[in-house]
Amino acid sequence: MALDSTYAILKKTRSQGLLWFTRRVLHKTIVLPLYFAYSALVFALGYPICKLFNLRFPNVTVEAFGHLCVDVDCYLKEGILGLRPDYRSILLASRNQVSNAHMLVYWEKYLKIIRSPVLCALLRPLTEIKSIRYHVYRYSSCIDAKGDVHDIQRAYAGRPPLLSLTESDSARGWAVLQGLGMPRDAWFVCAHARENGYTPDANQAYRNSNIKDYLPAIRSITDRGGWVIRIGDPTMRPMPEMDRVIDYVHLHIRSDWMDIFLVASCRFFFGCSSGATGLAHVFGRPSVNVNNAPLSTVFPLGLDDIGIPKHFWSIRESRYLSFREIFSTPVGNYRYGDEYQRAAVRVVDNTPEDIQAAVTEMLDRVEGKAVYTELDEDLQKRFKSLMNPTHYSYGAASRIGRDFMRKYASML
Numbered sequence: 001m002a003l004d005s006t007y008a009i010l011k012k013t014r015s016q017g018l019l020w021f022t023r024r025v026l027h028k029t030i031v032l033p034l035y036f037a038y039s040a041l042v043f044a045l046g047y048p049i050c051k052l053f054n055l056r057f058p059n060v061t062v063e064a065f066g067h068l069c070v071d072v073d074c075y076l077k078e079g080i081l082g083l084r085p086d087y088r089s090i091l092l093a094s095r096n097q098v099s100n101a102h103m104l105v106y107w108e109k110y111l112k113i114i115r116s117p118v119l120c121a122l123l124r125p126l127t128e129i130k131s132i133r134y135h136v137y138r139y140s141s142c143i144d145a146k147g148d149v150h151d152i153q154r155a156y157a158g159r160p161p162l163l164s165l166t167e168s169d170s171a172r173g174w175a176v177l178q179g180l181g182m183p184r185d186a187w188f189v190c191a192h193a194r195e196n197g198y199t200p201d202a203n204q205a206y207r208n209s210n211i212k213d214y215l216p217a218i219r220s221i222t223d224r225g226g227w228v229i230r231i232g233d234p235t236m237r238p239m240p241e242m243d244r245v246i247d248y249v250h251l252h253i254r255s256d257w258m259d260i261f262l263v264a265s266c267r268f269f270f271g272c273s274s275g276a277t278g279l280a281h282v283f284g285r286p287s288v289n290v291n292n293a294p295l296s297t298v299f300p301l302g303l304d305d306i307g308i309p310k311h312f313w314s315i316r317e318s319r320y321l322s323f324r325e326i327f328s329t330p331v332g333n334y335r336y337g338d339e340y341q342r343a344a345v346r347v348v349d350n351t352p353e354d355i356q357a358a359v360t361e362m363l364d365r366v367e368g369k370a371v372y373t374e375l376d377e378d379l380q381k382r383f384k385s386l387m388n389p390t391h392y393s394y395g396a397a398s399r400i401g402r403d404f405m406r407k408y409a410s411m412l
Contacts, residue, residue, distance in 0.1 A: 046123075046125075046126050046132075047126075047129060047132065050126065050129075050132045051131075051132075053088060054086075054087055054088050055087065055088050055089075055090060055132065056087040056088070056089055056090070056132060056133070056134045057089075057090050057091070057092065057123075057126060057127045057132060057133050057134065058071070058072070058075045058089060058091060058111075058133075058134040058136050059127055059133050059134065059135060059136055059137070060072055060075075060091060060093075060136055061141075062091070062092075062093040062094075062097060062098045062099065063097050063098070063099055064099060064275060065099040065100055065103075065275035065276070065278070065279070066140070066274065066275025066276075066277070066278040066279075067140065067141070067275070067278075068093075068098065068099055068100065068103055068275075069103065069275065069278035069279045069281070069282045070139065070140045070149060070278040070281065070282070070301070071136045071139050071140060072091070072107050072110075072111075073162060073278075073281070073282045074136065074139040074140070074148065074149050074152045074153075075089070075134065075136055075139070076110050076111070076162055077152050077153075077155075077156045077162070078152055080156070081152070081155055081156060083152070083155075084134075087134070088112070089110075089111040089112065089134075090111070090112045090113075090114060090123075091107070091111055091112070091113045091114070092114050092120045092123060092124065092127065093113050093114065093115055093120070094115065094116070094117040094120040094121075095115045095116075095117065096117045097117075098115075099275075100256045100259065100260070101115075101256050102255075102256035102257040102259075102260055103256070103260060103279075106163050106260070110162070139152070140278075142392060143333060143335055143392075144330075144333050144390050145389065145390060145392070146389050146390070146391060146392060146393070146394040146395060147392050147393070149301060150299070150301070150393055150394070150395050150396040150397070151395060153281075153301050153302065153303075153396075153397065154303075154395065154396070154397040157303045157397060160284065161281075161282060161283055161284030162282065163264070163282050163283050163284075164264075164283070164284075165260075165261065165264040165265060165283065169257055169260065169261050169264075170261065170265065172257075172261075173257075173258060173261030173262070173265060174265075176253055176258065177246075180246055180251075180253075182227055182244075182246070186226075186227055187225075187226050187227070187267045188226055188227035188228065188229050188262075188265075188266055188267065189221050189226055189227070189228050189229070189266055189267055189268055189269070189270050190228075190229050190230075190231050190262050190263050190266040190269050190270065190271075190276075190280070191211075191214055191218065191228050191229070191230050191231070191270045191271065192230070192231050192232055192269070192270070192271035192272065192274060192276045192277075193208075193209040193210065193211040193213075193214055193230075193232070193236070193271070193272060194207055194208050194209055194232075194271075194272050194273060194274040195208055195209075195232070195235065195236050195237070196208060196235075197233055197234075197235025197236060202337060203336045203337045203338060204336070204337065205337055206293055206310075206337045206340060206347040207272070207273045207274070207291075207293055208272075208291075209272045209290070209291045209349065210349065211230070211236070211237065211239055212352075213349060213350070213351070213352045213355055214270070214352075214355060215240075215242075215352065216352045216353070216355070216356040217270065217352070217355045217356040217358075217359035217360075218242065218245060219242075220356055220359055220360050220363065221270075221359065221363065222242070222243060222244045222245065224363060226244070226267065227244045227245070227246065228242075228244065228245045228246070228270075229245075229246045229248050229262055229266070230245070230246065230247050230248055230249055231248055231249060231259060231262055231263065231276060232249045232276075233249060234249055234250060234254070236249050236250075238250055248262065259279075260279065260283075263276065263279045263280050263283065263285060264279075264283040264285065266280070266285055267285075267366055268280075268285060268286045268287060268288060268362050268366055269285050269286070269287040269288070270287075270288050270290075270359055270362070271287065271288075271289055271290075272289060272290055272291040272292065273289065273291065273292050273293060273297060277289055277300060277301070278301070281300075281301045281302050281305075284302075286302060286304040286305055286362065286365070286366065287300050287301075287302060287305045287306075288305070288306050288307070288358050288359055288361070288362040288401075289305065289306070289307040289308075290307070290308050290350050290354070290355045290358055291308075291309075291310050291349055291350050291355075292307050292308065292309045292310060293309065293310040293347050294331070294332060294333055294334050294335060294392075295309050295310075295312070295323065295326045295327065295331075295332045296327070296332045296333050296387070296390075296391035296392040296393060296394075297392045297393055298393060298400065299393035299396030299398045299399075299400075300396070300398045301396075301398070302397075302398060303397045303398065304365065304398075305398040305399070306358060306361060306362060306365075306398060306399045306400065306401050306402075307398060307399075307400060307401065308350055308354060308355075308358050308400060308401040308404040309400075310347050310348055310349060310350060311347075311348040311350075312326055312331060312340075312345050312346070312347060312348070313345065313346040313347075313348050314344065314345060315344040315345065315346055316344045320348075320411070321345070322411045322412070323383060323386055323408075323411050323412055324386055324411075324412060327386040327387060327388075327391065328386075330343075331343055331345055332391060333390065333391065333392070354401075354403070354404055354407070357401065357403035357404065357407075358401040358403070358404060360403075361401055361402050361403060370402075372402060375406075376402050376405065376406070379400075379405040379406070379409055379412070380399055380400060380405065382412050383400055383405065383412060386412070
């Protein structure tokens, strides 16, 4: 074993060079011992102070936008609901790492936020102490288990969202939109189709969507008089020019604060399995989420949200798997592309027609026109009955798209 390790190091040194080997030696002999010594000192001094002043560090992954929104929201709502002890909370969110710096402006109303990279690094060892760190992964990072996010959001339902747009952000945001030709009395929908550019991980590509499949749904929105603003990042493929559609991702006006203004101000959010959905939720905007995968994540967060899942094609059997089959096997919880490959299962995007139907339902819902029959409610119950506590969105209060369930009822 030791010889194998030595050989591997020599082989990598040959490919990476002597500088790599020198850095490795310095890291092992100097950096790590110094870090452990510093951590011991921080523990000795910081632990009693944190206990004395009832300090806790929620370990939020601030680099991921969805977690910056949803995990902080859940942590705060747990406190409001009395589901955890009351703490003085400190969030380490280095300005060099945080996914959206303006989001911190909204959260600092509720907890202390440290942005300094140096201070974050100095305090980081405290977050390794179990009795001081507040573990938030159970909210939205669970695999093979339900996320506590759904229990918390269901318990909080009926109360106003924690966040609302500031007057200054609203004023400057609308000034930008008017400069792009949108009237002040117009309404708009934010659309987001996840691509590989923002997080280029082939193992997560199964979650992606094609913006071209959104086009019929986008026309449904503009046909009713609305505007559509496509959000995301500049690596995304451009949209075709369409009336009352703004491809914001390719404009120079993109900014952290504008991202928040758009989602917080939209009539509803139209997207897929991505962190932007979390932003809509914390500002109380309803969402229609399409192309959800894995199947266990199909239910969005909010009471007024709807979602539809991708389909799952068995390559060995040349047929689509039923919802019952998927939920009764590990396929329902697969989070990585190579898992689907090993199981010979292909993840298939929703059709443009199914996406359009889900968006039309949301348009009707926000206008108070949506109609549901006893059969629709029965289909919802039958779908949810297939889930159990090993499934991420088990117990969620949201719905599967009405027309999707009618069309694919035979897959229950």
